[in-house]
Amino acid sequence: MNTSVNRFFEGIKGKTVAFIGIGTSNLPLIKLFADKGAKVKALDRKDFEALGENGVLAKEYGAELILGDCYLDNIDADIVFRSPGTPFYKPELVAVRESGNVLTSEMEVFFELCPCKTIAVTGSDGKTTTTTIISEFLKAAGKTVHLGGNIGKPLLPEIESIDADDYAVVELSSFQLISMRQSPDVAVVTNLAPNHLDIHKDMQEYIDSKRNIVLHQSAFSKAVVNLDNEIANSFSENVRGQLCKFSVKEQLSNGAYLDGTTICYSDYGKVTRIMDISDIRIPGMHNVENYLAAISAVWGMVDVDTIVKVAKEFGGVAHRAEFVREYKGVRYYK
Structure with missing residues (x-):
């Protein structure tokens, strides 16, 4: 142990x-x-x-x-x-x-004790799907993944069975982050907009809570932020380690972006063309953004073939729109 x-x-x-x-x-x-x-x-x-x-x-x-x-x-x-x-x-x-x-809280203790690499996702929208995609990428690459936080089951009861080579992939809400003083190895911020203001004192408290996901990282950590979202992008100034961004609007020097309808990743200027957005089984530009975020998070841990395979096969999170079939050029979802 x-x-x-x-x-x-x-x-x-x-x-x-x-x-x-x-x-x-x-x-x-x-x-x-x-x-x-x-x-x-x-x-x-x-x-x-x-x-x-x-x-x-x-x-x-x-x-x-x-x-x-x-x-x-x-x-x-x-x-x-x-x-x-x-x-x-x-x-x-x-x-x-x-x-x-x-x-x-459970997550605070888990982060203190977790022996493996931690990848955490937060945001106002898209965090559950992005967290799940990251988990699917890693599992498809043969990694042992522990999925938890604001999604699925609590992870602390599993702590004794987690090995150093495993991956903990967690979704974190503002309510979990507000008191956290330890950040993940890889932090992902999908986007930020007014949310939960009936519980938070004000918008600033909500933003500051979310900021904790990067605030306590080290020089060896990685942060992924949404260039297209002003508040999420503002977290860049707090990043101590590697900073990656993702965007559907601009080409980047480090991170995942769209070139027309092609998803690309630039690794400090070395560009890899990964797939067309039509390869993604789950519909909507918001899910393209989720894939850009997830790809940026796992780059270097998962190869391109695995990324494309998951994109073509992953049917989405339960209770979201799910692809059924394509008939005469029309794609049907339920």
Whole structure:
């Protein structure tokens, strides 16, 4: 086992660890920490009946349930795991930080412990598809991929089985990024526009949260930003390592771009013509942008033939438009 992982789990034995929210994403964490010898508290606004099977499972895993409207009052725990949907500046969470106890999240701990290369995607639109395309590229290239974050299952319960040669590919929301002080090896910013302003204090807080994806990178890291989006492109000034851009409007010296209908990648001036946009199975110029972002992220890790193969075969993320067939020159989607 990774030494850091072993040391972490040894350290939480006997500690009181609280999880805010008893949803499907927290249940594996509740079980993990209970199994590792922590005294687990599970907090939720819902009552036991409303929680249904989740409440039953949390109790079976050994958690002490704290339920109802006052579930966040006077949280007594050494470590508190904030769920992404709980506002970072909620007074009860501010009180936890001011008390000197640890307020963290699954992704923060995962990034601290992860032994393999991390690739993370954020943005207002396109992040789920881009994250999935990156994962598909790497899997098709024969890599072992752990997909998680704001998409799929929590990754921390898998940490003991992750090897140094694997890849962790994660989607990160502004709610996850707001408190993160460690950035991924490869950061991708698809685009940024006003979003979640009913929860964030203002647009600046939203932007600053997203900026954390590049802010804590090192000189050995890589950042991919959208040249065509003013806010995303502004993150370029915060990049410490390799900076790649992608664009459907301009040719680039370093990154993926469109030349007519051909997707190209310029590696510091060395241009590779990859494929025509008609090779991409999923429809829409927004998905061309998603491919440009994903290609920029994995360039040097995945060969061109693999990129083209995935583009032709990948049918898209569930509940998005899916190609069915082409008949008499007309492409049909469902």
